[in-house]
């Protein structure tokens with residue numbers, strides 16, 4: 265069995281060593297143009313040439329959470345696209361989002377600024393009931409985030425394409441319920457997959473439906489958000505702020521208005537990192553299952569886009 269590794273911006277050696285240790289019966293190589301084709305491929309943002317050379321590929325294992333970059337390419341016919349299920353990402357995502365929401369809700373930035381000036385300040389506690397949080401996307405990551413927010417007693421709403429049930433979370437489903445979902449929330453957390461339907465979904469019209477003083481946490485894709493629309497709503501005061509981990513262009517270009525905006529916190533696409541050992545163990549288990557002809561979790565539907 266031949267497994268090839270083709271991950272842009274990722275150091276190959278530790279992955280190759282880990283895959284070889286987990287699957288000693290396999291030949292594991294880093295892809296080079298013109299190399300013999302493989303049965304399984306571990307990828308992140310591979311070039312089209314890589315896919316064009318893979319005749320006989322059974323499965324493509326994407327080592328990030330989102331498969332949008334992969335699905336933009338022309339895939340070998342019949343290949344299975346497999347995403348990581350959790351693999352240590354959902355707890356990181358829950359940490360990141362709860363940190364962002366609590367930091368805003370508890371006004372920790374304000375306290376930090378006061379302390380920096382030597383001020384012992386007091387702010388009236390905000391009411392949790394006034395800060396309903398909406399989670400867009402209730403997949404593995406979104407569900408974990410919604411549950412974690414419930415642990416802090418925030419009222420939590422969820423929105424997904426198809427109906428979902430998460431204990432303690434008011435779940436809304438389908439485009440018909442999108443507006444009522446948005447108008448129920450003051451804080452909005454985006455965890456949607458990027459598809460043609462969700463491109464630009466965070467825009468002036470949709471964000472304006474949030475309760476006044478709205479706050480956005482975007483941890484999905486930069487192309488979900490219309491940057492200028494967020495800036496306009498922050499300037500008008502309808503929105504209070506945003507924490508953004510993902511951007512239309514990454515790295516975020518020098519001079520972009522988000523870098524220094526006083527109401528925006530920027531992080532460098534770090535909300536939930538791929539954990540190598542967990543991911544290798546999961547991918548190896550799935551390769552063995554596929555070789556035995558057993559079903560596996562995490563299959564992507566290329567038409568649906570996630």
Ligand code: OXD
Pocket residue numbers: 327328329330331484536537538
């Ligand atoms: C992603 C990731 O898909 O970081 O964005 O895993």
